[in-house]
Amino acid sequence: MTSHLTAVTDTGTRGRRSRPRVYPRPLLLACVLVALLAAVPLFFVVGYTISVGWSEAWRLLVRPRVGELLVNTTELVAGGMASSAVLGTAAAWLVERTDLPGRRVWHVLLAAPLAVPAFVVSFGWVSLTSAAQGYPGALLIVTLAYYPLVYLPVGAALRGLDPALEESARSLGLGPWRTFARVVLPQLRPALLGGALLVGLHLLAEFGALQMLRFPTFTTAIYDQYRSSFNSAAANMLAGVLVLYCGVLVVAELGLRGRHRYARLGPGSSRPAVPARLGWFAVPALAGLGAVVLLALGIPLASIVRWLVVGTSTAFPAADLATATVTAAGLGLAGALTTVVLALPVAWLAVRHPGRIGTLLERSTYTANALPGIVVALALVTVSLRVxxxxxxxxxxxxxAYSIMFLPRATVALRAAVAQAPPVLDDVARALGLRPARVWWRVTLPLIAPGVGAGAILVFLAVVTELTATLLLSPTGTRTLATEFWSNTNDIDYGAAAPYAGLMVLLSAPATFLLTRSARRGP
Structure with missing residues (x-):
């Protein structure tokens, strides 16, 4: 009996009858289970909205405060996505496609901000000057914290492009800028839009950095509402707005990305492109990249060192620091492994079996990423107590909770890797007599290994610095670097918080370096 399930129809060539699209049943079942797990917070928010009644829900949503939060959130998300996309793409092009001096060093430095959590960057700026507070400071800081989410996938995509396409465009008379706009940029679309989507989803859920910067968004308002009332109807309504907001971002990214295929077979990507000569432009390019690194790394790290030296509350409790570090690292490894395992079937179905069901299941895993950790945590508390x-x-x-919140990080990385792994190689291996398990181990896994590693590292970096869900869900007595850091900053003990901030950076730095190495080996 066949192990496949007919799910939807595929539109064939014009004039031909549509053929039914066939999905592997085990793969489809695995994806449905992952989507159901990721949808638990959504079910919680929707269920609560229904329970309070539509009239009460409407009354809570049409308040002036909600309008103010909507404007703030929209400005931050739109500005953060746009600035991260421009900065990340420009930096990736300079590093990957020009004769910029010290490109390998710049690659590591430009990815290094991933090792510094956004709320630590905010801590570095706010503890030095109050001018960082407000929208301009928030936009600057979130851009500096999150642009690597665009820089890394765009850089990997640039390395995987066939330089012959650009050479053909130039031979037809197109200049460098028109070649980039008409040939290169369209091929970067999956990586660029995927990275920008991750930035937008993170900004929807960002709490610690924005709370320090005193820039109110839906997430900070939800936290304040829950702090005043554990079962707050107003907070749940705001969470519902975030769900809708996430849906808008996901649909917009899907529409802009289109249905083009980007996998190809041939030696094109093994031949590196000839670097563009910067000439006199090398000086401002180096100055610009240096400014980015200084603002993203130099100021927060200098602030940490300053408080370690001059802070009156600075202390180094070795046992507490070691326990928090080991706990954070252990949770990060467990969360990364679990999340990658859950994301792999979703990415595989979306790429190798494209269709409405695959797209729907993939996109459904993105919703919880836009919800604050406190909403995800409360949803899991409610479900666990009842079920x-x-x-x-x-x-x-x-x-x-970590898997639900950070599943998109792994899915985006895995999807890009699977999309650039030609399916014909699997077919050839099977034609040569290899069993499916051997094909997966000897052909498919080596091709997507950089994406698997990148996804795992991205999740690890997120978990070791996660705050709100850890505060609510961790077993009694569990202390991580992020929770200890937040406890001290809440008491304005910047000196006491500095050692935990420094250890978070040290713990994240090796993972970030491995991520840059993985990206350099990307397809």
């Missing part, structure tokens, strides 16, 4: 009381306040429930 599985045994998992309440366990590490397993905390890992589940």
């Amino acid at each position: 599985l009381p045994a998992v309440y306040q366990t590490t397993a429930l905390l890992i589940a």
Whole structure:
């Protein structure tokens, strides 16, 4: 009996009858289970909205405060996505496609801000000057914190492009800028839009950095509402708005990305493109990249060192610091492994079996990423108490929260890797007599390994610095670097918080370096 399931129809060539699209049943089932897990916070928000009644929900949503939060959130998300896209793409082009001096060093430095959590960057700026507070400061800081989410995939995509396409365009009379706009940029679309989408989703859910910067958004307002009332109807309504906002971003990214295929077979990507000569432009290019690195790394790291030296509350409790570090690293590894395993079937279905069902299942995993950690945590608390009381306040429930929140990070990385792995190689291996398991191990996995590694590292970096869900879901007595840092900054003990901030950076730095190495080996 066949192990496939007919799900939707595929539009064939004009004039031919449509053929039914066939999905592998085990793969489809795995993706449905992952999507259901990712949708738990959404079910929680929707269920609560229904329970309070539509009239009450409408009354809570049409308040002037909601309008103010909508404007603030929209300005921050639009500005942050645009600035991160421009900065990340420009930096990737300079590093990958020009004769910029010290390109390998710049690659590491430009990816290094991933090792510094956004709320630590905010800590560095706010503890030096109050001028960082407000929208301009928030836009600057979130851009400096999140542009690597665009820089890394765009850089990997640039390395995977066939330089013959650009050479053909130039031979037809197109100048450098027109070649970039008409040939290169369209091929960067999946990486660029995927990275920008991740930036937007992170900004929708960002809490710690914006709370320090005193820039109110839906997320900070939700936290304030829950802090005043654990079961706040107003907070749940605001969470519902975030869900809708996430849907708008996901649909917009899907529409802009289109249905083009980017995998190809041939030696084109193994031949590096001839670097563009910068000439006199090398000086301003170096100055610009140096300014980015200084603002993103220099100021927060200098602030940490300053508070370590001059802070009156600075202390180095070795046992507490070691326990928090080991706990954060262990949770990061467990969360990264679990999330990549969950993301792999979703990415595979979306790329190798494209269709409405695959797209729907993939996009459904993005929703929770736009919700604050506190909403995800409360949803899991509610479900666990009602359905599985045994998992309440366990590490397993905390890992589940991490997987739900950071699944898009792994999915985007894996999707890009699978999209650039030609399916014909699998077909050739099977034609030569290899069993499916051997094909996967010897052909497919080596091709997508850079994407797997990149996804795991991105999740690890997010988990070791996660704050709100960890505060609510971790077993009693669990202390991580992020929670200890936040506890001290809340008491304005910047000196006491500095060692935990420094350890977060040190713990994240090796993972960030591995991420840059993985990106350099990308397709």
